[in-house]
Amino acid sequence: MTYPFSALLDGYRRLWPNRSLAAGPLDEQESQTLLYETIRQELRDEWTHPRVRQSSEVKFYYAVKRVAASDLPDGMKVALIQAYLTVMEQLQANHT
Secondary structure, three states: OOOOHHHHHHHHHHHOOOOOOOOOOOOHHHHHHHHHHHHHHHHOOOOOOHHHOOOHHHHHHHHHHHHHHOOOOHHHHHHHHHHHHHHHHHHHHHHO
């Protein structure tokens, strides 16, 4: 089953409830953009002080582990992990 990006964004919010993300109604394109941008910031560890930032690979590992251990439906877990993979591949492509 495929999930719309608005549902994936809601799943992301459930996993990280303390993250302040745009509230209010978003269309699918806005939800996708917000989800990918938030994941990109997370993987680049932009919310951490520069001296203690971890690599994208380490952040990816922890994120996938958190998604896998969550109580989200299995299909949503797979879709969120796929979103992380997409962003991670973009980050890797930009570094080469």
